Amino acid sequence: MTIHNVAMKTAFTGLLSDIRPGPIQSWGLLDVVALFSTQERPDYTNFVSPLRYLKLVRVPTYGTIILENEEKHGTVIAPMHIGFFQTGAQNHATSRVLLLEAGKQLTTTDCFCIQASQGGLLKEAQQRFIVLPLGLRNAAWSQRGKDGYSRLWRDIDAYNRRYGIARGGHLERFLRPYFHRLMLFRHAFELLPQQVGAAYFVAGNLVGVEIAPNAAYWADVGPILNIYCYGAAALLGERHQLKPEHQVVDIEGLVDLDQLTQRLAEAREQEAMERLDLVEAVSALAWNGSEADKKPGLRVIDLEQGEWIGQMVKDGANMLYLSLFRDMVV
């Protein structure tokens, strides 16, 4: 069966110029537009999946983590705000994009501890990845490059309270009770062949654009973003009684099934165009980034434009990785 959806745009202009949109999937308040590379964008196969090859070596002190790229022939781009999660230890999250060359280790000192009342240091075994919930990423962004492992606790405390959860800079207090609901966002959004990214909408509002170097990278990182980052934002939207913004299929005066098919397609088409216009508008903004980090042939660039913030990794003029987001207004 053909996936029947959306008028296909060939490509965006501006920031996402080598990216084209695919079908929209939706679940509850969260809509996801799959993003694909245009034919011009190279398939950056030498950038390997962080889930498979990024190893947490150890946490020597709170706020500092040592990471290793276990792949001998590929670079790891550790996604922005990735967290390492382990039972019985203080979970940590990064504050920015990190680049790890093949087989190399990297020590980073500006991480956040996200478990205020939990002792113990992370060990390399049994680590699990998360990405910080969207509602925390603004705060994490503004405190990148600074010292102080506890500097996100106050924001986590405020975030937890938005869910009616007891005080404390302890992210697990949110994750544990909501885990079964967050997991729905893993299954509800299907990974599409050759997908390299997604644009995320909560209640019809564009809140994030994420691009990976290649499809294998996205296949691993995409579900984590769905669950912990944007799924969490959709749950928060539900708590604030936001409603899905969907074009309803008009069934008045229907003549036959063909007409029903047509009206369904029209409703979807219209909704898709509305969503894509929002992505296009963000893509076409005047993005003037500042260089934040540099490795041979690669640059990490900070992006800020109005309420939008994020980072991208560029190889010359080509964008390899992008994480662009804004806080959800509720």
Added chain:
Amino acid sequence: MKKRVLIEYLDCRRLPLTKHEGAVSLHDALYEAAPQFYLHLLADPATHISHKREMLTHMLAPSAASTIDRQRMLDVLRTLPVLEALQILTVVRDLRINRSRARELVLSFLIGHEQFPGLAAVKRQRVGHLLKHVLGERSWSAIKRALAAAIPEGEHFLQREVLHYASNGDTARAREVLCFLTGVPFSPQHPDLVKSLAARQNLEDGQGLPGETLLGLRGIFHRRVPLRKVRQLSVPVPSTVRPDGPVAALYKEALISQSQVATTAERKNQNGPLAQLRKAFTPQSVQPGVEAETPAVHLDVSVSLAEAVAPLPLIEGTVAIVLDLSASMAASGERQYHPAALAMALTQLLQARVRKVSLYQLGGTAALTEESLPVPQGAADIATAIITAAQSDPQAIFVITDGYENIRQGDAAQVVRGIRRLGRTLPVYQVVPQFTAAENLAQRQLGENIPIFPVAHEDGVRELLVRILLTSEGENVSDEEMEQLQQLLTVR
């Protein structure tokens, strides 16, 4: 029998009787329309116990004496697991039913059951109370005295009142159990009774008894024994997850092993020939909006399929299946590939047992046939598939899906409303391949206008076949259909 009566019953039978308004009058209508069929509904594994108790109450009514033979009731009850049958029979005591028909049924079932000693050992109080009720207080006391005294008059009395019901004429065993139930001192021989009695002295001697029984004994005789000790001693609760049926098992095994082969190949050589196999199980380079063109993996299920469908009747009918093989049907963890494997098995079984089936597949690396193994992939546009399926004008549409409708959640419900608006009444059912009955499907129901059938085993195809039978033309169920319904609903 009117089809609508049976459909109403089938729709409500999984829930307690009290959850359905008018359930008692529904049972009246079912019984009056087809008493013999009604009797066999007792054996339907999907029916909630409260409905079965209601059935027994109906069948023990004086008016039923001429239509339902006691022996036939006994035969059906003996096909049930003994604990379930006991739960049903307990309605006799709970509702204070005092007819001789009820008395004979209970005594024949309990004392005549091969597992009478085992049942008494684990459900002493319930069995004792039930026997006491049907025999009467005075007879129960007289039996107790006769068991204790062992005099010829007493022996004659016991023989006449209870012992002649004994299984295979084994009166010694029946006597032993009656002593146990009445509290008359005796030397137990049956191992279950030995264990149960020994546990009264020392709880550890009751190792292997059900936790519920041990908890009862602890409450009376061993109040100081910690609860965790009871948990250690009790027989492990059997897994609630049934083993897969033969066809689903074949699919699941093939999907898992292919996945493992692909992963190993990728690890060993990312560019070698085996890595190409991996591509059959990962997203391919296709344009969105175009079907994935991936080489099909060969898997022949015809032999298992032939065995699985052998006991099922062939149904005359036209049905459309919307089969969701999108990526989420692969699931993960202990459920990995369960939804996809069960969905494919159900589809194959329906295709083999319904005269005309149209299949509309969503996602997957290849089209499902008896000789292919599609791997879950892609998204699920269920709404469009329902419209396409409706165009073939089937009797019913089965949407076999995990319920993650992600090409706009809610479109399927909206489309069904559109189909109704066009005057088409064909039923659209959502069939959810479940891993356990505990799964919460509330958020995964396609819509309130699409009834949901959770199916945890390929045996669930019986329910689907029943639904197809009941969507045939005409208001009444024909004799031939009634026979097929009985075969489908009551065979375990």
